[in-house]
Amino acid sequence: QVQLVQSGPEVKKPGASVKVSCKASGYTFTSFGITWMRQAPGQGLEWMGWISGYNDNTNSAQKFQGRFSMTTDTSTSTAYMELRSLRSDDTAVYYCARRRYPNDYWGQGTLVTVSS
């Protein structure tokens, strides 16, 4: 069965960077992209961007451009997202999802806490 398993919670100081992984299984990784989204505490969902599963194509929300990047490792069927220059308002649960219909399977979420 399709599964996306994300890395564990992170606590970071303002100005630091965080890298979250998303390991896919149960399907051919290169057949679908991975979308990244986040949800601040008590708030709604925010689309961050997506990356192709078979080439380096990416597309991201304008508000994150410059400090947000996505990569994949097809040898391990793992996607990564990195967010730099963290601020307190980046505190959120970060989700990856398979990019199909448009997002049919989701990871369990990774809580990133930014605090001094």
Next chain:
Amino acid sequence: EIVLTQSPGTLSLSPGERATLSCRASQNISSNYLAWYQQKPGQAPRLLIYGISSRATGIPDRFSGSGSGTDFTLTISRLEPEDFAVYYCQQYGSSRSTFGPGTKVDIK
């Protein structure tokens, strides 16, 4: 960026009642690329509907989607206890996808 507005913010209903949730877009959504998700506390969202009206795998037929252009509706024909949750619409017709703010369906 396409802005999605959902109404009402909260819908208080009893089990067995019909729920009608609205999602309005700031501009036409191309190729019918409008989806609905359900989210329960502490869980990841679950895809319910894609392409305005197609149910995702395993979604019961009490969930239905409709609409076109800029106005869309999610209908739950008879609320079951497990349906009380937050519902989000998402457009994926533009190069950058966006979500609505959500509608909470709670028990009256």
